[in-house]
Amino acid sequence: MEIFTNEPLIRRNARIGQIxxxxxxxxxxxxxxxSFAQPQLFNISxxxxxxxxxxxxxxxxxxxxxSRRPRPDEVLNQALKGLDGRFNLYHYxxxxxxxxxxxxxxxVLMPRSIRGTILYDEAKNRWRQKxxxxxxxxxxxxxxxxxxxxxxxxxxxxxxxxxKLLPEREFPQIQAALIFTNEKTEVEADNAPIPTLQARKxxxxxxxxxxxxxxxxxLVKEIQQALPx
Numbered sequence: 001m002e003i004f005t006n007e008p009l010i011r012r013n014a015r016i017g018q019i020x021x022x023x024x025x026x027x028x029x030x031x032x033x034x035s036f037a038q039p040q041l042f043n044i045s046x047x048x049x050x051x052x053x054x055x056x057x058x059x060x061x062x063x064x065x066x067s068r069r070p071r072p073d074e075v076l077n078q079a080l081k082g083l084d085g086r087f088n089l090y091h092y093x094x095x096x097x098x099x100x101x102x103x104x105x106x107x108v109l110m111p112r113s114i115r116g117t118i119l120y121d122e123a124k125n126r127w128r129q130k131x132x133x134x135x136x137x138x139x140x141x142x143x144x145x146x147x148x149x150x151x152x153x154x155x156x157x158x159x160x161x162x163x164k165l166l167p168e169r170e171f172p173q174i175q176a177a178l179i180f181t182n183e184k185t186e187v188e189a190d191n192a193p194i195p196t197l198q199a200r201k202x203x204x205x206x207x208x209x210x211x212x213x214x215x216x217x218x219l220v221k222e223i224q225q226a227l228p229x
Contacts, residue, residue: 001083001102004229005073006092010066017062020055028052064113065097072111073098075181079199083206086217088224095161096154101223104210106162108154108176111199114144115182118196120189127189148193151176165226172215177205 031048034041065072073091076098080089087102098109116131129144155174162171177195179202180187189196195205 001087003077003089004093009092013062013066017059017067021059024052024055024059075199079202093228095157103214104206105172105215106174109179110151111179111181113181115184117186118189120192122191147178151194
């Protein structure tokens with residue numbers, strides 16, 4: 001498997017995360033100081049606290065993706081280690097963060113570093129995170145949200161991207177998977193609308209798909225040659 005990573009983007013965004021985190025702490029500290037030292041400036045202290053919290057959330061978002069080790073791209077690299085040379089893995093070089101192209105098809109991979117137990121309620125079409133540390137949920141990790149909708153948008157973006165690169169080509173349906181990179185995360189979402197699994201099970205899914213429903217190697221090579229390397 002060949003891996004293509006946008007290293008300059010990773011370094012830039014890691015720096016943004018560091019600056020945002022530090023700035024958030026400074027502004028939060030300033031807001032707390034004002035609230036105690038000069039309570040008559042309540043409005044200013046509240047603005048500072050809200051701004052500091054917003055900056056800290058930006059720092060968390062960027063830090064989880066591009067600074068904290070192992071980074072999502074590094075976890076995916078390790079999870080897919082051992083796939084043969086017909087596969088290419090692209091990090092931050094296409095219309096989505098992580099794209100795998102090979103005999104198993106075109107895969108949008110969405111890593112998440114959330115702890116706890118991940119559940120999907122098919123009747124309510126709702127994702128839930130059960131357990132985990134409350135402090136981490138608020139201050140140190142991203143929320144679960146609606147990953148199916150987010151992935152749907154990523155798939156649409158990749159579809160448009162590929163059609164621009166190869167307008168005369170017909171592509172197989174782009175597939176997607178929601179990957180949890182924290183080893184302590186439990187996944188109970190077999191009925192989810194997209195494959196939802198721990199990182200260590202990803203290679204098995206890809207190999208099974210390649211055996212059961214492979215795509216043309218000529219098409220694989222054509223797509224890989226058109227993508228940035």
